[in-house]
Every structure is written in C-alpha cells, then in structure tokens.
Amino acid sequence: MRKISILLGLWLVLLPEWIVRLFYAGRLPVVDGRRIDPKSHAVSQLVQRIRGDSGMPSVEESRAQLATLAARFDRPCPADIAKTDITLPGADGPRIARIYVAKGSDAFGAQPTLLYLHGGGWVQGDIQTHNGLCGQLARDAGIRVISYDYRLAPEHKFPAAVNDVLACYRALTLGTGPAALNASQLVVGGDSAGANLTAALMHDLATSGDPMPAAQLLIYPAVDAALDTASMRDLRDQPLLPRQRIDWFMDHYIPNGQDRFDPRISPLRSDRLPGQPPALIIAGGHDALWCDGHDYADALKSAGVPVTLLEYPGQIHAFLSLRRVIPQGVDAERRISDWLRTALKG
Known part of the structure; x- marks a missing residue:
C-alpha cells in the first residue's frame, strides 16, 4: 500500500497546477492566514509518504535523499x-x-x-x-x-x-x-x-x-x-x-x-x-x-x-x-x- 501511495503522490506532483488546485479544492492548509500553494502541498505530501515514520535518516541517507529530490524535481x-x-x-x-x-x-x-x-x-x-x-x-x-x-x-x-x-x-x-x-x-x-x-x-x-x-x-x-x-x-x-x-x-x-x-x-x-x-x-x-x-x-x-x-x-x-x-x-x-x-x- 505504501508503494501505491507514493506512486499516486508522484503522479499528483507531476500534474499541471490547475488540476492539482482542483484536486485540493477547499482542503489546502492555512497557517496564520497563509494558504499553501497546491503544487507545494502535493510535494509536501509526497515527501511525507516517502519518509514515513522511520525516524531520522543516517547522514548518508539524508545526502542521497537531497540528491534524488534535486535530480527529479529541479x-x-x-x-x-x-x-x-x-x-x-x-x-x-x-x-x-x-x-x-x-x-x-x-x-x-x-x-x-x-x-x-x-x-x-x-x-x-x-x-x-x-x-x-x-x-x-x-x-x-x-x-x-x-x-x-x-x-x-x-x-x-x-x-x-x-x-x-x-x-x-x-x-x-x-x-x-x-x-x-x-x-x-x-x-x-x-x-x-x-x-x-x-x-x-x-x-x-x-x-x-x-x-x-x-x-x-x-x-x-x-x-x-x-x-x-x-x-x-x-x-x-x-x-x-x-x-x-x-x-x-x-x-x-x-x-x-x-x-x-x-x-x-x-x-x-x-x-x-x-x-x-x-x-x-x-x-x-x-x-x-x-x-x-x-x-x-x-x-x-x-x-x-x-x-x-x-x-x-x-x-x-x-x-x-x-x-x-x-x-x-x-x-x-x-x-x-x-x-x-x-x-x-x-
């Protein structure tokens, strides 16, 4: 199930902004009056699914995570x-x-x-x-x-x-x-x-x-x-x-x-x-x-x-x-x- 959740999250991240905005209609978090951008919320949820509840990574794992994030999304x-x-x-x-x-x-x-x-x-x-x-x-x-x-x-x-x-x-x-x-x-x-x-x-x-x-x-x-x-x-x-x-x-x-x-x-x-x-x-x-x-x-x-x-x-x-x-x-x-x-x- 976790792999399916990650794949769905990745699919959402890659969709055009207007579709993601419709998907999250009325469900975007607001902090002190600041509503999160829909694509940023999709990225946040994907990162959360990938990291899971496994706690903090090792230094080597952390470095690899950043390198992967940059390679895929920059x-x-x-x-x-x-x-x-x-x-x-x-x-x-x-x-x-x-x-x-x-x-x-x-x-x-x-x-x-x-x-x-x-x-x-x-x-x-x-x-x-x-x-x-x-x-x-x-x-x-x-x-x-x-x-x-x-x-x-x-x-x-x-x-x-x-x-x-x-x-x-x-x-x-x-x-x-x-x-x-x-x-x-x-x-x-x-x-x-x-x-x-x-x-x-x-x-x-x-x-x-x-x-x-x-x-x-x-x-x-x-x-x-x-x-x-x-x-x-x-x-x-x-x-x-x-x-x-x-x-x-x-x-x-x-x-x-x-x-x-x-x-x-x-x-x-x-x-x-x-x-x-x-x-x-x-x-x-x-x-x-x-x-x-x-x-x-x-x-x-x-x-x-x-x-x-x-x-x-x-x-x-x-x-x-x-x-x-x-x-x-x-x-x-x-x-x-x-x-x-x-x-x-x-």
Whole structure:
C-alpha cells in the first residue's frame, strides 16, 4: 500500500497546477492566514509518504535523499551554459568549485559574478544538487556564477564551513584564485544553510575590514539558532523541513559546548550589520524559516541596509530547487536574476 501511495503522490506532483488546485479544492492548509500553494502541498505530501515514520535518516541517507529530490524535481542546467570545474581555496586546503558562463564566454576574466553557497543544513548538498539553479541564474542574469563546495558536517563541524567561505572570498577578491574579479563585481548568496553562511561571511568581513561585496542574496535564510519564532512553532511538522530535522542538522553542525548565539552561527545577533551591502531576501510562508527571513530583513533595515524582501506566502522550504514541479520557483528565480542584473550593473 505504501508503494501505491507514493506512486499516486508522484503522479499528483507531476500534474499541471490547475488540476492539482482542483484536486485540493477547499482542503489546502492555512497557517496564520497563509494558504499553501497546491503544487507545494502535493510535494509536501509526497515527501511525507516517502519518509514515513522511520525516524531520522543516517547522514548518508539524508545526502542521497537531497540528491534524488534535486535530480527529479529541479530543472537541469540550460544547454547554452558552459560549466568548468576548478578548485578554490578553503581554510584547510583546496575545495571544488564550478563556474557557469554562457558558452563561448571567458570563464576566468574579471566580470560580474555570483558566488553561490548551496543549502542542505550544513550536512548535505553539493555543487551538483544546485547545478540546475546555478546554471539558470547565470543564463537569466547574464553573469558568471561560481558555486563553491565548502566542507560539510558532521565530518567538519562549525566553524569549518564558515572559515572555508571566508578563505574562498578572500582568494577571489585578492586575485589569488583562478577567477579574477574585485569585490564590487561580486554578489555572495545562497539558500538555507548557504544563506546562513552568506550572512556569517558579512559579519566576518565587517569584523576584519575586508572589502564588502556589491550585494548579498539570502534565500530562505536560517539566521537564529534560538528556533523560537512563530513560524518555527506553527510549521514544526511541515514535511520539507520539520523541527525534528532542523534540530538534527544543528546537532551535527554545532560542536558540543559551542555558543549557538555566536553571530557566525546566528547572524541575526551580529553587532556588525551597519555598513553591510544591499540584500535580497526570499521567504516562504509554509517554511519554518519564514520568520527568520522577516526578522533578518527588519534587523538589516534598522541598521540602514537596503533590503528587498520577496514573500511567497504559499511556498515551502527549498521551492527554488523544485522548479520542475513548482511554478513559483521559476518566478522566484527570474526575479532573483532581475535583481542580480541591477545589483551588478556597471
């Protein structure tokens, strides 16, 4: 029966949006006035059926699950985008990175660039799970994208990933890496844990006095380890990112005895927000991190930082990585690309 239920769920996910909307007519969950998008609800139910009641997976199983989800439900990298795998410095040796540019373009010269940090709870994800999104951003924004493979927990706990990102940023902006640029040509961004690492990088740059990038892109960011927001409570059982899984990620990432309110873990608590570059923040209303995005937008604005907040009240966590089946993911990607072109113009 479970296999049949999963197959039915997969069939529903792949149907056109208008049919799914009719199927769920009058039966879509509402949280604090925000009704879930019908395709996102179908994906949520499918994930719930696949995971079942078996408890938390092993680290290896979790990584495989994300890779499978991305392969099946994200759009592929556009065919007219060239990919080049390179290495860039990390804090403890070289790390893999991937450059995306239009075919026939120079992959290594100075040019507008997005340094992208993938999501995955600091435990899973890599440049391949975000291959389609990075390629699409490169194409639609008309820029170079560099996707960076920082170290993952639990093999490498905090602050390994944060230190890797800082080492990579310095290599790019100081010209010691293979891709040339200066800070004014660079936007740093990522989704979920990658957005957390982006915000932590801004704290580090403000602390060290390194040049800031042109802008920062924060897609459903995790910015406060207190985990006590209204959306964290209201959406604790949302299948894509339930509270149990958030706790599991953080326990793998943060060493025993580490202060979880360190601003390199909880950037919302940073005292270095003034002077940071303009930010674009994406928030989904059926994501436990909905309030994190809003709280961070408010904090940056209070510090005098220009902020654009794009709200998707019906969306779930990771919807930008599910663009094959969630149309609003396509819309969000295009709006991000428009913002990137403006942020990097001139």
